[in-house]
Amino acid sequence: MSEKPARRARPTLLDVAKKASVSRATASLVVRKSPLVSEETRAVVQAAMAEIGYVYNAGAARMRAARSRTIGVIIPNLSNTFFGELLAGIDDVIDAAGLASFIAHSGESPAKQDGVVNRMREHGVDGLIICPAAGTEPSFMARLKDWDMPVGEVLRTVAAGNVDYTGMDQSGGMDSAVSRLVELGHTHLGFVAGSLDHSARDERLGAFRSAVRRHDQVRTTEEMIELTHVEAIMLAERIAADPSAPTAWICHNDVVGLGMHKGFCDMGLLPGRDVSLIGYDNVAEAALVRPGLASVATEPSEIGALAAQQLLRRINDPEMAPARITVPSHLVVRGSIGPAPLVAAHGLTRELAGI
DSSP: OOOOOOOOOOOOHHHHHHHHTSOHHHHHHHHTTOTTSOHHHHHHHHHHHHHHTOOOOHHHHHHHHOOOSEEEEEESOTTSHHHHHHHHHHHHHHHHTTOEEEEEEOTTOHHHHHHHHHHHHHTTOSOEEEOOOTTOOHHHHHHHHHTTOOEEEESOOSSTTSSEEEEEEHHHHHHHHHHHHHHTTOOEEEEEEESSOOHHHHHHHHHHHHHHTTSTTOEEEEEEEOSSHHHHHHHHHHHHTOTTSOSEEEESSHHHHHHHHHHHHHTTOOBTTTBEEEEEEOOGGGGTSSSOOEEEEOOHHHHHHHHHHHHHHHHHOTTSOOOEEEEEOEEEOOTTOOSOOSSOSHHHHHHHHTO
């Protein structure tokens, strides 16, 4: 008895894309008759469909279009209260729209991020909001687009404008912070950045450098550390022992700012009197220490709400052009900043104060 010939696999849209040398997303636009595709590209894709025998399965497309009423949210650090405020803003909008959020923590690991995305896809989420982990390659977002997954970046970007982005305008708050310190007589400013490489770190550090360039005769020092309370405390202890250190510091975030606040106090330096200190993000804890930590407010709840609104628009209209939304930042003044010490060297300041 002769064996039946193996059944030939039905051509897929990915087969069409490979044959036409286009992305799967472009092939999908052609079968959906999108006006965003050029006539030349449309003809190439249609020729590839005819050559390999691809037939558009409208029934399967309708099944894929059925929504789960859930979205995925992936953030890099759940321990930072800033991200809690961001998530609250996202959830308010998603809940009001009758959807539910799946929240995951990447731990700044692109590999873990990939695994989380795959599991969320398995559960059929309607879209994703992602703050990319440090080290995420641009191909990550390109892959999501090829899967026709509605996606938006928040706070950080790796997609170079090819997907929706919601974040903050770094320049306004940073300009205000630097200008206030210069007005108070500080001529040597320090900036504490994170050691992990991602767009938010680069943007914030770049905003500091740009702001300083607007003021003559201001020197700067830059430090890069792991963004933890422990590392920040240790940095403050080193600064307190260095007579040549800056008299004022701006920190990448309030985690660092609060850690340095404690470190300075432990070493006998009072923020606002012996050294000036500004955090970033204006989390609730900034107002609870004494003296209060001055901080640049970045409105994470508002950013989260706008990111969620943008994703819902993207789900309803997959073909609209990518949008970039930024929220202004501003300085919140508290007691941790003050006039430059009469004796700029910390060691001499402490001696004169009898510490």
